[in-house]
Amino acid sequence: MASALVAKHFPKIIRTSLLNFARKSYKRLVREAVDGRDPRWDVVRRISTVAAEAWMSAQRDLEETSDFSARYLKEVTNRRWYALMDERHRRAAQSTYDFIDENMRSAMYLPTKTAAWRKVAASIPADGHILQFGVYKGGSINALADLWPSRRIDGFDSFQGLPENWSYSAAGSFDLRGSMPKVRDNVTLHAGWFEDTLPIWGSENPGNVAFLDLDCDLYSSTRVVLSHLRPRIQSGTWIHIDEMIGYYGWQDHEFKAFQEFLSEAGHRFEYLYYGSTYVLGRIR
Numbered sequence: 001m002a003s004a005l006v007a008k009h010f011p012k013i014i015r016t017s018l019l020n021f022a023r024k025s026y027k028r029l030v031r032e033a034v035d036g037r038d039p040r041w042d043v044v045r046r047i048s049t050v051a052a053e054a055w056m057s058a059q060r061d062l063e064e065t066s067d068f069s070a071r072y073l074k075e076v077t078n079r080r081w082y083a084l085m086d087e088r089h090r091r092a093a094q095s096t097y098d099f100i101d102e103n104m105r106s107a108m109y110l111p112t113k114t115a116a117w118r119k120v121a122a123s124i125p126a127d128g129h130i131l132q133f134g135v136y137k138g139g140s141i142n143a144l145a146d147l148w149p150s151r152r153i154d155g156f157d158s159f160q161g162l163p164e165n166w167s168y169s170a171a172g173s174f175d176l177r178g179s180m181p182k183v184r185d186n187v188t189l190h191a192g193w194f195e196d197t198l199p200i201w202g203s204e205n206p207g208n209v210a211f212l213d214l215d216c217d218l219y220s221s222t223r224v225v226l227s228h229l230r231p232r233i234q235s236g237t238w239i240h241i242d243e244m245i246g247y248y249g250w251q252d253h254e255f256k257a258f259q260e261f262l263s264e265a266g267h268r269f270e271y272l273y274y275g276s277t278y279v280l281g282r283i284r
């Protein structure tokens with residue numbers, strides 16, 4: 001409105017002079033402010049300093065708050081994770097001990113399977129096959145080979161990992177891309193899926209099983225093995241099942257296939273040793 005009046009009533013030269021005057025006055029004010037000559041500007045400067053400090057401290061608070069929030073969130077997430085895992089382990093332990101109480105109270109707890117194997121090494125039938133299903137890098141089959149150095153140990157594995165998801169390992173875990181591990185001289189390896197290698201091995205190797213090590217984790221794989229070997233598993237056969245109990249989901253894998261086998265074959269099993277996941281015993 002004011003500028004419209006100026007435009008209407010003052011000639012151009014007056015407008016220009018007024019603008020120049022305003023510009024000069026502004027510059028002087030700024031110079032005085034910078035030099036600190038005008039005490040009013042000092043107040044303005046102090047106010048702006050206080051405002052800037054307040055702004056920076058607010059900014060710091062905000063950063064600290066968001067840092068705290070991130071740490072708090074991480075802590076909460078961790079606690080939730082631990083609580084879930086604890087509950088998982090607690091339920092697995094409880095259901096495992098329900099099974100132990102009912103079926104194997106007299107079995108002895110031995111933390112390592114190799115200690116249990118050593119206990120029974122002299123008691124396995126003098127004749128019969130010693131077989132392992134699930135060889136992977138050969139750690140445990142070499143332990144079996146050292147335990148019975150004068151007997152042949154047959155090991156079966158795809159060397160391509162698990163064909164399906166298992167409770168703690170996804171399909172494809174333990175994949176060695178078909179390459180076979182270095183094993184003791186008394187070990188013979190059979191590479192391929194159990195359903196393919198077992199019939200071939202079976203047709204060339206008659207006789208019962210003396211010691212069977214099931215370490216292939218999955219229900220389906222354990223079921224295939226036990227179905228093929230059913231006629232060769234007799235009274236006196238020792239069976240080690242590496243992941244039968246103790247973890248969340250144990251009832252759905254090796255345990256399930258083994259219980260089905262026992263009831264279908266009409267066998268009774270004497271559980272003698274167990275650890276956090278394995279059991280070892282013999283067919284009565």
Ligand SMILES: C[S@@+](CC[C@H](N)C(=O)[O-])C[C@H]1O[C@@H](n2cnc3c(N)ncnc32)[C@H](O)[C@@H]1O
Nearest residue numbers: 134135136139140157158161174193194216221
């Ligand atoms: C837990 S690992 C064996 C660990 C091994 N005993 C050791 O001492 O480290 C399980 C193995 O079972 C094998 N496996 C599982 N199901 C199979 C199947 N249906 N046929 C062949 N191999 C299988 C996998 O390839 C894997 O190497």
